[in-house]
Amino acid sequence: MKDCTLYKMMDIIGKRWTLCILLELHKGDKYQKQFNELKAMLGDITPKMLSTRLKELEAHGLVEKELDSSAIPVKSFYSLSESGQEFIEIIKEIKGWGLKWKFDNPLCSVSDCRYCGVAKATDN
């Protein structure tokens, strides 16, 4: 059972902040975002946690990191990979399910939700 695909998927996506980070990377018009930018958007996440999650996501191929070594200090840019982009669809459905069955969240029910960045799965 522990070699079940589904079980293993939870090691990738089942950790705190992970889905929110992916969604944050999806938000807005810029396809790349910097560390402190993400940190600010995520509010009360610690740098340690954000760093840990970004490394996991990069290792699993959902997130790509680009470095601008010419800048001083060095700048890093994070973006969704192709697989990460595709996973956003699932995230939307999870959110859609939550809005339908569990949470009456007005902020999430409008398309410009500043927390989640996507509306119900069917709207987007």
Next chain:
Amino acid sequence: MKDCTLYKMMDIIGKRWTLCILLELHKGDKYQKQFNELKAMLGDITPKMLSTRLKELEAHGLVEKELDSSAIPVKSFYSLSESGQEFIEIIKEIKGWGLKWKFDNPLCSVSDCRYCGVAKATDN
């Protein structure tokens, strides 16, 4: 951010075994399953863990429990609720994503996968 629908969803579905339990309830032809039956299917799950997860899922409305008090000893039957049934679709997509991008799991790639009970999302 912590009142984000997505963030809160992880408290419901992001715990170990949760998705596998839901999938187990979905498997097969019987729509109800007993505690020890589930336990056997899930292999190395402890009764404590299964009990905890089932209670959480019941509290969140994804799982329904029925008692046969006339039986001695009393028997309990678990099944997916309507919302739980609907969540199976998302589970299939998570699994489909995993098979496409991460894991080459032959057991999961065939429709009668004895571990997961469903094939790729598009097949089922």
Next chain:
DNA sequence: CAGGATCCAAAAGGATACTG
């Protein structure tokens, strides 16, 4: 700007044994 290091508190989960 982009983290790393350290320390600590809390939670989660496994092992095992037991019960009505």
Next chain:
DNA sequence: CAGTATCCTTTTGGATCCTG
């Protein structure tokens, strides 16, 4: 059959401070 209870280990995550 359907769980509880207890104990104990491991993991996780938050706080805080530091650095090139």
